Amino acid sequence: MSVALCTTSHSPLIGLNDPDPAVRTEVDRVLGSARDFVQDFDPELVVIFGPDHYNGFLYEMMPSFCVGAAATSVGDYGLPKGPLHVDRGAAYDITRSALSAGVDVAMSEDMQVDHGFVQPLLFLFESISSVPVVPIFINCVAEPLGPAIRSRRLGQAVGRAIGAMDRRVLVVGSGGLSHDPPVPRLQEAPDEVVERLIRGRNPSPEQRATREGRTVAAAAEFAHGSQAYRALNPEWDALVLDSLVRGNFGTVDEQPNEWFVEEGGHSAHEVRTWIAAYAALAEQGPYTVRSSFYRAIPEWFAGFATTTASSNPPPTSSESK
Numbered sequence: 001m002s003v004a005l006c007t008t009s010h011s012p013l014i015g016l017n018d019p020d021p022a023v024r025t026e027v028d029r030v031l032g033s034a035r036d037f038v039q040d041f042d043p044e045l046v047v048i049f050g051p052d053h054y055n056g057f058l059y060e061m062m063p064s065f066c067v068g069a070a071a072t073s074v075g076d077y078g079l080p081k082g083p084l085h086v087d088r089g090a091a092y093d094i095t096r097s098a099l100s101a102g103v104d105v106a107m108s109e110d111m112q113v114d115h116g117f118v119q120p121l122l123f124l125f126e127s128i129s130s131v132p133v134v135p136i137f138i139n140c141v142a143e144p145l146g147p148a149i150r151s152r153r154l155g156q157a158v159g160r161a162i163g164a165m166d167r168r169v170l171v172v173g174s175g176g177l178s179h180d181p182p183v184p185r186l187q188e189a190p191d192e193v194v195e196r197l198i199r200g201r202n203p204s205p206e207q208r209a210t211r212e213g214r215t216v217a218a219a220a221e222f223a224h225g226s227q228a229y230r231a232l233n234p235e236w237d238a239l240v241l242d243s244l245v246r247g248n249f250g251t252v253d254e255q256p257n258e259w260f261v262e263e264g265g266h267s268a269h270e271v272r273t274w275i276a277a278y279a280a281l282a283e284q285g286p287y288t289v290r291s292s293f294y295r296a297i298p299e300w301f302a303g304f305a306t307t308t309a310s311s312n313p314p315p316t317s318s319e320s321k
């Protein structure tokens with residue numbers, strides 16, 4: 001068993017509302033280094049914790065967590081559509097491990113995923129089907145949400161399952177950090193949006209284009225200083241990054257849900273995917289963060305961060321004496 005980690009923000013605005021070319025080049029370089037790190041590690045399985053944005057998980061049936069035993073990308077924001085290469089046996093092993101640890105995960109034999117899963121796969125691999133994966137959905141938008149510490153418990157249970165596998169496993173966390181793009185909220189939405197949040201699976205191409213066009217326009221306004229959206233919060237992002245890379249989970253995941261929203265905006269709950277990924281790595285023992293990047297990028301509506309880490313090698317016999 002050997003475990004490595006990559007956590008990264010995602011943003012469907014990448015390529016659709018880019019910042020200054022120097023910033024884009026910098027992020028491309030960081031993601032290129034993360035890809036090199038992953039290539040060196042050569043994972044045999046990728047366990048990816050990701051959110052959804054009312055594409056695959058709607059209020060018709062909203063679990064807190066769901067393990068995919070088969071999964072398909074919906075192809076939002078022009079991203080590739082089609083099946084992921086899911087390792088079904090590993091998905092069942094992980095589900096059993098989580099359930100016996102008392103973490104009530106749902107499971108799906110037909111999971112639909114959006115940019116929250118697809119983008120990190122494309123950052124790190126040739127295509128969405130290049131590597132065997134187990135996608136694990138964490139609800140980060142559809143209120144009411146459970147406490148953030150449940151994501152740590154999920155990550156620990158997943159960590160135990162992958163620790164028992166005789167394979168090189170990469171864990172990925174996708175989302176965050178501070179950001180508040182215009183993802184609708186059921187309690188505040190007009191009737192037609194409520195209907196979409198409950199039963200709006202598989203929109204027509206026109207419906208999808210309208211919705212995505214609105215987000216691109218909103219990101220352009222935000223980047224030009226519109227006060228209609230909550231500001232990014234680099235100080236909070238630094239605190240979250242520092243806590244997770246040091247393994248001080250409680251500083252973040254023992255906070256009330258309101259704290260995430262007040263400090264980082266509604267979509268800051270996406271750091272739950274990072275909590276789960278770091279908890280899965282921490283379950284293997286001490287780890288070392290290999291790289292950490294952060295930049296607030298309003299054009300992408302994101303406090304954008306990427307980290308890589310891996311378990312420390314076991315001490316040699318002379319070191320352990």
Ligand SMILES: O=C(O)/C=C/c1cccc(O)c1O
Binds near residue numbers: 179267
């Ligand atoms: O359009 C959506 O549903 C979400 C867009 C978005 C924008 C910026 C950062 C993110 O994490 C997003 O999911």
Ligand SMILES: [Fe+2]
Binds near residue numbers: 175
């Ligand atoms: Fe997101």
